[in-house]
Amino acid sequence: MRAHRSLAAAVAGILGLTTLAACGSDSAGDGKSLTFVAYGGVTQDVMVKQWLEPWGKTEGVTVSQDSPTDYAKLATMVEAGKVTWDLVDTEPFYPIQECGKSVVKLDHTGIDVDKLPKGTVSDCALPIWGYSLLLAYNKDKYGANPPTSFADFFDLAKFPGTRAAPANVTAGPLEVGLLADGVEPSALYPLDIPRALKKWDALKGKVNLWKTSSVSQQQLEAKQADMALVWSGRAAEAVKNGAPYAPVWKQNLFSWASVVIPKGSAHVKEAQSAIRSLLTPETQAKLAENIAYAPVNSAADPKLDQVYAAYNVTSPTISEQSVSQDAVWWAENQQQAVTQWTAWTTS
Amino acid sequence: MDGLDHVMRLPDRLRPDPALGLLAPALLALAVFFLYPAISLIWRSFTEPSLGLAQYGDLLGDGVTLGVLARTLWVSALVSVVTLIIAYPYAYLMTTTGPRVRAVLVALALLPFWLSLMARTFAWVVLLQRGGPISWLLEQFGLHDVTLVGTLPGVVIGMVQVLLPFMVLPLYSTMQGIDRRLVTAARSLGAGPATTFRTVVLPLSMPGVVAGLSLVFVVALGFYVTPVLLGSPQNALIAQLIGIKVEQLRDFPAAGAMAVLMLVATAVVLAAATRMVRLGDMFGGAR
Numbered sequence: 192m193r194a195h196r197s198l199a200a201a202v203a204g205i206l207g208l209t210t211l212a213a214c215g216s217d218s219a220g221d222g223k224s225l226t227f228v229a230y231g232g233v234t235q236d237v238m239v240k241q242w243l244e245p246w247g248k249t250e251g252v253t254v255s256q257d258s259p260t261d262y263a264k265l266a267t268m269v270e271a272g273k274v275t276w277d278l279v280d281t282e283p284f285y286p287i288q289e290c291g292k293s294v295v296k297l298d299h300t301g302i303d304v305d306k307l308p309k310g311t312v313s314d315c316a317l318p319i320w321g322y323s324l325l326l327a328y329n330k331d332k333y334g335a336n337p338p339t340s341f342a343d344f345f346d347l348a349k350f351p352g353t354r355a356a357p358a359n360v361t362a363g364p365l366e367v368g369l370l371a372d373g374v375e376p377s378a379l380y381p382l383d384i385p386r387a388l389k390k391w392d393a394l395k396g397k398v399n400l401w402k403t404s405s406v407s408q409q410q411l412e413a414k415q416a417d418m419a420l421v422w423s424g425r426a427a428e429a430v431k432n433g434a435p436y437a438p439v440w441k442q443n444l445f446s447w448a449s450v451v452i453p454k455g456s457a458h459v460k461e462a463q464s465a466i467r468s469l470l471t472p473e474t475q476a477k478l479a480e481n482i483a484y485a486p487v488n489s490a491a492d493p494k495l496d497q498v499y500a501a502y503n504v505t506s507p508t509i510s511e512q513s514v515s516q517d518a519v520w521w522a523e524n525q526q527q528a529v530t531q532w533t534a535w536t537t538s
Numbered sequence: 539m540d541g542l543d544h545v546m547r548l549p550d551r552l553r554p555d556p557a558l559g560l561l562a563p564a565l566l567a568l569a570v571f572f573l574y575p576a577i578s579l580i581w582r583s584f585t586e587p588s589l590g591l592a593q594y595g596d597l598l599g600d601g602v603t604l605g606v607l608a609r610t611l612w613v614s615a616l617v618s619v620v621t622l623i624i625a626y627p628y629a630y631l632m633t634t635t636g637p638r639v640r641a642v643l644v645a646l647a648l649l650p651f652w653l654s655l656m657a658r659t660f661a662w663v664v665l666l667q668r669g670g671p672i673s674w675l676l677e678q679f680g681l682h683d684v685t686l687v688g689t690l691p692g693v694v695i696g697m698v699q700v701l702l703p704f705m706v707l708p709l710y711s712t713m714q715g716i717d718r719r720l721v722t723a724a725r726s727l728g729a730g731p732a733t734t735f736r737t738v739v740l741p742l743s744m745p746g747v748v749a750g751l752s753l754v755f756v757v758a759l760g761f762y763v764t765p766v767l768l769g770s771p772q773n774a775l776i777a778q779l780i781g782i783k784v785e786q787l788r789d790f791p792a793a794g795a796m797a798v799l800m801l802v803a804t805a806v807v808l809a810a811a812t813r814m815v816r817l818g819d820m821f822g823g824a825r
Contacts, residue, residue, distance in 0.1 A: 359786075396772060399688045530600075538601075
């Protein structure tokens with residue numbers, strides 16, 4: 192008998208807890224609030240301080256945050272009909288792949304899309320800021336004879352030394368391999384994955400693959416890699432912290448952060464308003480002044496210090512040398528690219 | 539064995555043990571937060587996209603999963619053995635010293651539990667990196683340019699440090715139960731220190747060795763943070779592969795299938811190991 196009673200109490204307790212949890216997520220629907228999700232760290236801090244907090248103040252919206260962006264979590268939320276995220280920073284392929292599935296179409300009114308870089312705008316996606324995957328090399332190591340192209344990255348005979356590259360295929364190692372192998376930028380897509388991997392075979396077992404960009408920055412600052420494929424923002428921060436590295440801009444691989452609204456978000460209106468505020472020249476300038484990511488609105492006129500100006504990848508001197516990642520190809524081929532790259536990296 | 543007999547006799551009794559009611563909250567929590575998600579993930583691995591073993595066929599034929607699975611088992615076994623070699627003398631020392639030194643030794647063994655796994659692993663990154671303290675030390679012995687970060691030895695070093703308490707504690711509790719008079723008796727009957735150790739201490743500490751080895755082995759199989767930070771994809775373990783399936787491919791059925799393969803492989807290895815230890819016990823006359 193007593194055993195039964197404690198069992199009943201326990202069941203009641205568990206039920207009570209789950210009900211409470213369910214109420215908790217429902218109550219978020221009242222009032223004006225917005226939950227923003229990005230990859231955490233300094234980048235998210237800058238987005239919130241320079242963009243969302245000022246916007247929330249003007250619009251009377253309370254901004255809360257979560258991190259990191261997790262596609263599996265997002266898909267599970269949408270599947271379960273319990274979406275607590277309203278505005279999410281994603282990679283460019285994701286909103287094209289998931290348009291109408293886990294993310295909704297965006298209202299482009301009030302946004303000057305002609306001023307945004309080609310390829311960054313689609314039904315479900317608008318850009319946050321731009322960056323490039325570039326080759327950075329240790330100036331002390333290579334001195335008067337520095338590398339000048341991606342081909343040199345793969346040339347261990349001519350340029351001995353340690354190498355670092357992204358572990359994540361969507362960051363662009365396949366593109367870099369093909370460009371190094373002499374593929375013309377105009378003929379880059381569709382990517383010839385086997386050819387790219389064959390190029391990478393030259394560095395098999397000799398390249399340190401970074402999983403997060405903070406690790407890539409650490410690798411530069413601690414001089415772990417003599418040559419590294421890193422994102423422009425991280426290279427700039429490392430240089431600012433005294434790392435003796437220089438960039439190679441030839442064929443730098445331009446990419447960008449996309450902003451999406453999950454399907455089932457209870458705050459679509461607020462999220463749309465936040466996106467409009469994001470893409471104004473003023474917000475774009477403020478973001479670029481506080482972190483080494485490039486403004487995507489060409490009307491933005493940020494006041495940049497020397498290092499940030501040198502790494503502003505949407506400035507004409509750099510962007511004329513850029514190769515832009517094709518988000519549409521990635522949306523269609525991400526699965527097989529991940530599978531084949533994983534097979535190469537883990538064996 | 540006594541404990542198992544007790545559980546097996548339970549159904550014979552007419553009334554359930556009232557103490558079972560106390561277990562109900564824990565069992566319910568496990569059912570809701572662990573059993574249900576685990577079963578649904580396993581279920582999806584057999585039913586999506588269609589009923590059958592297609593997910594398993596794909597994994598076994600992809601040329602990656604089996605290799606990583608084998609590497610995971612091998613690394614975990616290696617970590618277990620290295621941990622045992624370090625922890626055995628440490629635990630033995632804990633049983634022979636006075637209470638004050640023992641308190642210090644216990645605190646040192648437990649210290650890793652109180653520090654964040656992330657912080658500890660990043661500390662290893664700094665220690666093991668190119669030009670770091672360990673690289674410098676090896677340089678003094680004439681080993682040039684040794685970078686352990688991004689290599690399998692680096693991963694093993696990090697994992698051994700994290701898992702050391704899981705070996706020290708079971709060893710210590712077993713060794714503490716060894717009757718010291720047996721050691722004295724062996725010595726007085728003319729056995730040297732080595733013989734005493736081999737014929738008295740070692741056999742009696744075997745239960746602790748087995749417990750420690752299986753504990754460390756099983757925990758090591760699921761390691762994620764340490765191999766990500768200290769290793770490279772070239773020495774990825776199965777948890778990293780499952781991570782890629784979930785995070786990047788959003789392929790839950792394949793992730794579930796991978797987890798089941800891991801579970802089966804673990805069960806087989808543990809069953810084989812237990813069998814071997816039983817045989818060893820018979821010859822060693824431990825019981």
